[in-house]
Amino acid sequence: MFEKIALVGIGLIGSSLARVIAREKLARHVSISTRSPQTLARAQELGLGHSYSTSAAEAVKDADLVIVSVPVGSSGAVAEEIAPALKSGAIVTDVGSTKGSVIAQMSPHMPAHVHFIPGHPLAGTEKSGPDAGFADLFQNRWCIFTPLPGTDPAALAKLSEFWLRCGSNIDTMDPDHHDMVLAIVSHLPHIIAYNIVGTADDLQTVTKSEVIKYSASGFRDFTRLAASDPTMWRDVCLHNKDAILEMLARFSEDLASLQRAIRWGDGEKLFDMFTRTRAVRRSIIDAGQEIDAPDFGRQAMVHPEKQA
Numbered sequence: 259m260f261e262k263i264a265l266v267g268i269g270l271i272g273s274s275l276a277r278v279i280a281r282e283k284l285a286r287h288v289s290i291s292t293r294s295p296q297t298l299a300r301a302q303e304l305g306l307g308h309s310y311s312t313s314a315a316e317a318v319k320d321a322d323l324v325i326v327s328v329p330v331g332s333s334g335a336v337a338e339e340i341a342p343a344l345k346s347g348a349i350v351t352d353v354g355s356t357k358g359s360v361i362a363q364m365s366p367h368m369p370a371h372v373h374f375i376p377g378h379p380l381a382g383t384e385k386s387g388p389d390a391g392f393a394d395l396f397q398n399r400w401c402i403f404t405p406l407p408g409t410d411p412a413a414l415a416k417l418s419e420f421w422l423r424c425g426s427n428i429d430t431m432d433p434d435h436h437d438m439v440l441a442i443v444s445h446l447p448h449i450i451a452y453n454i455v456g457t458a459d460d461l462q463t464v465t466k467s468e469v470i471k472y473s474a475s476g477f478r479d480f481t482r483l484a485a486s487d488p489t490m491w492r493d494v495c496l497h498n499k500d501a502i503l504e505m506l507a508r509f510s511e512d513l514a515s516l517q518r519a520i521r522w523g524d525g526e527k528l529f530d531m532f533t534r535t536r537a538v539r540r541s542i543i544d545a546g547q548e549i550d551a552p553d554f555g556r557q558a559m560v561h562p563e564k565q566a
């Protein structure tokens with residue numbers, strides 16, 4: 259698909275891209291760049307690309323596609339560094355979890371002769387670094403583009419084809435809408451997880467060893483999210499501030515209402531709410547079924563929870 263792809267940042271997302279690009283043969287040459295010499299050396303040991311540099315400007319030279327996969331707070335600095343070295347006609351994209359802030363940081367640096375198309379694969383784990391990536395990460399996951407007005411349709415089509423060949427489904431969205439949706443479906447769950455695990459860790463009357471020993475699966479699910487990369491999530495919180503604060507305000511109101519129902523023994527209210535939320539999970543499973551199941555053998559693949 260491309261002569262040369264440059265990957266700036268080679269952590270979980272960058273290294274997953276390197277692996278799927280190699281497997282699907284999406285580029286003749288993959289150049290890799292990251293700030294830390296240790297991470298770069300590890301990427302080279304893993305054989306993730308063809309050339310390696312701690313200079314992002316060096317790595318993007320002659321690249322047809324540049325993918326910036328760094329914490330969102332670093333995207334402006336990276337854009338400034340790579341701008342003078344970008345080839346005319348190159349597609350520049352990113353994978354950041356927030357879009358309004360990344361656009362505000364990167365687009366002022368983007369020369370008129372490149373196609374800057376912001377993107378966000380909704381695929382990840384709590385792990386980070388080049389060892390954590392895997393080629394199947396993007397399989398059957400959404401990749402959302404938030405194109406700027408006047409984006410070249412041919413460049414958008416080419417980038418869409420790239421993500422489709424990485425296994426993703428494509429959607430496009432306005433950046434503000436993206437940030438609002440992601441605040442509730444991704445950013446708030448992580449913040450809640452960091453908070454509950456922090457609260458448990460602070461408890462004086464329950465020892466840490468008891469928290470570990472008796473953690474049921476509910477708490478364990480939170481500890482997975484709360485083990486996510488601190489730099490990445492600090493940056494997400496700082497760079498999607500308005501949408502996150504809006505969702506946190508709604509969340510706190512709803513939590514207060516739940517608290518009141520428990521205090522006053524309002525079982526009907528609790529039961530009704532828990533019934534409503536149960537239906538949300540069912541809808542998610544049903545939607546996943548539409549995406550995951552191949553056209554053939556659909557009957558045989560109906561999920562047990564859907565059959566119930």
Ligand SMILES: NC(=O)C1=CN([C@@H]2O[C@H](COP(=O)(O)OP(=O)(O)OC[C@H]3O[C@@H](n4cnc5c(N)ncnc54)[C@H](O)[C@@H]3O)[C@@H](O)[C@H]2O)C=CC1
Nearest residue numbers: 267268269270271293327328330332354355382383386387
């Ligand atoms: N981890 C996840 O589940 C997901 C993360 N994202 C987004 O992808 C981006 C990358 O995240 P991960 O790969 O998970 O992080 P990571 O921590 O695994 O990797 C980040 C990489 O960026 C490099 N880096 C940091 N600052 C840099 C700078 N100024 N210049 C050059 N390289 C720099 C690091 O050395 C590392 O190679 C973030 O913007 C994140 O919001 C998007 C979807 C899922």
Ligand SMILES: O=C(O)C(=O)Cc1ccc(O)cc1
Nearest residue numbers: 355379380381382383384444
């Ligand atoms: O590990 C998980 O459950 C995630 O939610 C991964 C994730 C983290 C950040 C994103 O922007 C997208 C996906």
